[in-house]
Amino acid sequence: ETLKAFDREVNEFVDYMFGPRDPRVRGWFLLDSYLPTFFLTGAYLLCIWLGNKLMKNRPPFSLRPHLIVYNLGITLLSFYMLIELILATWEGGYNLQCQNLHSAGEADIRVAKVLWWYYFSKVIEFMDTIFFVLRKKSSQITFLHVYHHATMFNIWWCVLNWIPCGQSFFGPTLNSFIHVLMYSYYGLSVIPSMRKYLWWKKYLTQAQLIQFLLTIVHTLSAAVKPCGFPFGCLMFQSSYMATLVILFINFYIKTYRKAPSRTAVKETPVTTEIKNGFHKDYFAAANGFQNNKKAQ
Template sequence: VLENKRWDSLLSNSRVRGWLLLDSYLPTLSLTILYLLTVYLGSKYMRNRPAYSLKGVLQVYNFSVTMLSLYMLVELVSATLSAGYRLQCQGLHEAGEADLRVAKVLWWYYFSKVIEFLDTIFFVLRKKNSQITFLHVYHHASMFNIWWCVLNWIPCGQSFFGPTLNSFIHVCMYSYYGLSTIPSMQKYLWWKRYLTQAQLIQFILTITHTLSAIVVPCGFPVGCLLFQFSYMATLVILFVNFYVQVQ
C-alpha cells in the first residue's frame, strides 16, 4: 500500500485532484505569460504618461496580503503541530488525513503567488521602474510555477517549512508596505532596514532544512530536495547582490 501511495504521488498527488488551477498546468503558465507581457508592455505604455498614485488601493492590497500571510502562518504552525510533524524531515504519507489540512494551506500559499503579481503591476502603474529588477520578476514568476509543481506532487510533509517562514516574512514585509503609505506612520517603521536581512536568513534556514532531509532521509523525494536547494541558492546569490547594492 505504501509503495502504491509513493507511485501515485510521483504521477500526481491524488489528494489535490480537482482543486482550483491544479489539474492542468496551462492556467498557471498562461497567467505567468500574461504577467510578463503586462510588465513589459505596461512599462512601455506608461513611459510617456503620468504615474498613478494608487495610495488607497495599495493600503487595501497590502493589508489584505498581510492578513492572508498571517492566516497561512498561524494555520501552518497549528496544522503541523497537531499532525506531529517533525522539524528535521517529514514524509509525504506519515500523518494521514492531517496532511490534507497542510495541503489546503499550501494551496492558498500557491494561490497567493498569483495575487502577488500585483506587486509588479503596481510598480508599473506608479512608474517605479527601478524596483522592477530581474530579481523581482524572476522571483515572482518562478515561485508561482514552482508551487504548481509542489502542490501536484509534494503538497505536504517536508514542503511545509519554506512557506511557514515566508508567511512570517510577508507579514512583516506587507505590513511595512501598507503602513509606509501613511505619512504619520513612517517614523515608526523601524524594521525596514532588516527586511532584506530577514529574507536572506529565511533562505539559509530553508537550505539547511532541505539539506538535513538529504543527510537523514525520511522518504521525501530527493530530486525535489535537490531542486529546492538549487533554487534557494539562486535566491541567496541574487538577494546578496541586491543587499550589497543598496548598502
C-alpha cells in the same frame, strides 16, 4: 479542440517528467492543468512589458487607498497561513528535521490546503509588480523581483501536484511570517505620517536572507537523514534557494553598502594615492571633485 489537445500533450509531458501526481489534490482549482499557471505567468510578464511602454509618457498613479487595502489583505492572508501551518503540523506531529508525505493522515490534507493558498497567493502577488508599473517605480522592477515572482508561482504548481505536504511545509511557514512583516511595512509606507517610523527596511532584507538559508539547511537535513521525501525535490529546492540567496545578497550590497563620503575623497592626498598604488580612475574622481570645488 486544438487548445485541449495542446493541454493534454503538455500535461502528459509533465507527468512523464515528474511521475504520477498526488491523488489527494486532484480536482483542486488550477492544479489539474499546467496551462493556466503558464498563461498567467506569461500575462504577468506581458503586463510588465506593455505597462512600462504605456506608462512612459503618462503621469504615475498614486493608488494609495488601493495599496493600503492590498497590503492589508496580503498581510492577513499570510498571517492565516502562518497560524494554520503551525496548527496543522502540530496536529500531525510533524518531524521538524524530516517529514514524509503520507504519515500524518488528515493533518497532511490540512497542510496541503494551506499550501494551495500559498500557491494561489503567488498569483495575487503579481500585483506587487503591476502597482510598480502603474506608479512608475521602474527601479523596483529588478531581475530579482521578476524572477522571484514568476518562478515561485510555477514552482508551487509543481509542489502542490507532487509534494503537497510533509517537508514542503517549512519554507511557506517561514515565508508567511516574513510576509506578515513585509506587507505590513509596505502598507504603512504609503501613509506619509507613518514613514518616519519605518527604519527597519534593511532588517527585512536580512530576515529574508536568513529565511532562505534556514530553508536550505532544513531541506538538506532531510537529504542527510532521509525519511522518504523525494530526494530530487530536496536538491531542486536547495538549488533554487541558493539562487535567491545570491540574488538577495547582491541586492543587499547594492542597496545598503556605504559609498565613500565626498569628504573622505577630498582629504585623501594624491601623493599618498600614488604611493599606495590606487587605480588612476580614483585619482580622476578625486581631482575632479577638488577642481569642481575650486571652480566654485
